[in-house]
Amino acid sequence: MQIAIVGVGGAGNSLLSRAISEGVSPKNCVAVNTDRGQLSESNAQNKVLFAGSSSSSRVGSSEGRSRIQSLAQRVAPFTRESDFTILLTGLGGVTGTSAAPLIAQLNRDEVRPVVSIVALPFIHERERRFVALRGLKQMVEACDCTVVIDNAAEFRRVSDSERAADETAGFAVRGLSEVVAVGRPLVSHRILKILSLGQIATVCFAPVISNERVQSAVIDALRTPSASLPVSKARGAVLLYRGVEPLSTGQASRAYEAVSSLIGHDVEFVHVSTMSAASSSLSIFLTGYSYDMVLGAFVEMIEDLYDMEYGTDSGPAELGLPVRLYQMEGP
Ligand SMILES: Nc1nc2c(ncn2[C@@H]2O[C@H](COP(=O)(O)OP(=O)(O)OP(=O)(O)O)[C@@H](O)[C@H]2O)c(=O)[nH]1
Ligand SMILES: [Mg+2]
Incomplete structure (x- = not known):
């Protein structure tokens, strides 16, 4: 099977480079970014530069949306021939969060699956985590399966020079693309079936x-x-x-x-x-x-964080503070 690997935005580009350094062929790779510098550093063979959105075409506006739609269309020539797309992005910023779901939609049909691997922001990037959750909702709707790499999770560090999250993601992309590219179609279908047991x-x-x-x-x-x-x-x-x-x-x-x-x-x-x-x-x-399980885990993490900050670890009675200072709004 022919495979295409698309990296969108800063995190997407760096995860893509990571996968290439692990042995993925740059030929099958497309880097997409609004950031010219990051794009020029990418060792993907195919690159799509997207002019950054000006204030007059904000994300969410119809103008912004149609600009992103035309970007997604410019990616299509590089992925048209492929039977299976792996989409890499970080959620929480502007570029990846807005463009990746649309690129997934355009590339996916009944016989051409899209599996995405998405990085979620670190715990200190608070607001970004909320933006990311909203983006994740759109990603899961656009993809057969979305693999979540939470920068806030603890990772096994294999080498100490690199970000462990990216290392895990890099190995996953290499493994998946290798198997789909050279393995028997029957095996790929079985993998896809198990991946899509949930969102x-x-x-x-x-x-x-x-x-x-x-x-x-x-x-x-x-x-x-x-x-x-x-x-x-x-x-x-x-x-x-x-x-x-x-x-x-x-x-x-x-x-x-x-x-x-x-x-x-x-x-x-x-x-x-x-x-x-x-x-x-x-x-x-x-x-x-399911997406709701991520939402649940996310709320727990936020509560832990706030408990820590307000010192409820040492006992709320002592400080005279209410236990729950923070409540998350629904999505
Ligand atoms: N694991 C990992 N996460 C990253 C990396 N770079 C950024 N991120 C995460 O991804 C989120 C989105 O950031 P970017 O990918 O830089 O954002 P973008 O899509 O380029 O969007 P804008 O730059 O805002 O247009 C951030 O909040 C980070 O937590 C990376 O190299 N590795
Ligand atoms: Mg960026």
Whole structure:
């Protein structure tokens, strides 16, 4: 299958470069941005520069919308030939949040799926997290599955030089694009089916020391999913293994045992091995989440944050403060 990988906005461009440095072919990649500097740094083969929106054409206005629509159309020539699109973006800013859902819509039909991988802002980027949540709603409606990489989540750091969130995302993009590009169509369909068990998925990563120790790698990985959604609510799992030797049937079924016992029930499962001369690792997508679950997790995180800030950790009675100082409005 032919694959296209589109990175939109600052985060989208940097996630795309990350994936290319992990081995994704730049030929299949399109970088889209309003920022000329970021675009020139991208090593994607195809680039679309979009003139930044002036104050007279704000996002949400009909003029702004039609400008973004024409941008989305300029991406189409690069993705027309592909059977499967992976869309990378960060939500919370202007460019990615407004353009990525439209690009997804234009690229997706019954036979051409779009899977997006989206970064959510750090916890200190407060207002941006609200903007991102609204953007996420549009993304999930436009995509077959949206994999959430929450910058506020704790990540396993594989190397200490890079942002761990981007590392996890980079491996996920490489794994997914490799499997879709070179794997059997039947396998790709099964992966897509499990990814689209819900609107939202998380992904996690761990190195594998030896195939005999695949279970402990699964346990390591599931400890740090890319967003703080309860593992127990997952309905499916996609295991992309990469190593010197493929997983044997026995090793794969032990991996599944670890997955299902950590989740706490049986889930739909598929695993694929791809060869790599270098070290072994695995990425696991946990699927079947809904947008509302992200909303719920988000509210909890905000409450924790405010509790911390107002010192309710040391006891509300002591400070004479009401426990809940902050209430989130609905979407
Ligand atoms: N993981 C990760 N997140 C990023 C990166 N760059 C930005 N983000 C996040 O993505 C969100 C959106 O930021 P950008 O991608 O820079 O925004 P944009 O789409 O370019 O939009 P404007 O610049 O406002 O037009 C931010 O709030 C950050 O939290 C990155 O390199 N990696
Ligand atoms: Mg930008």
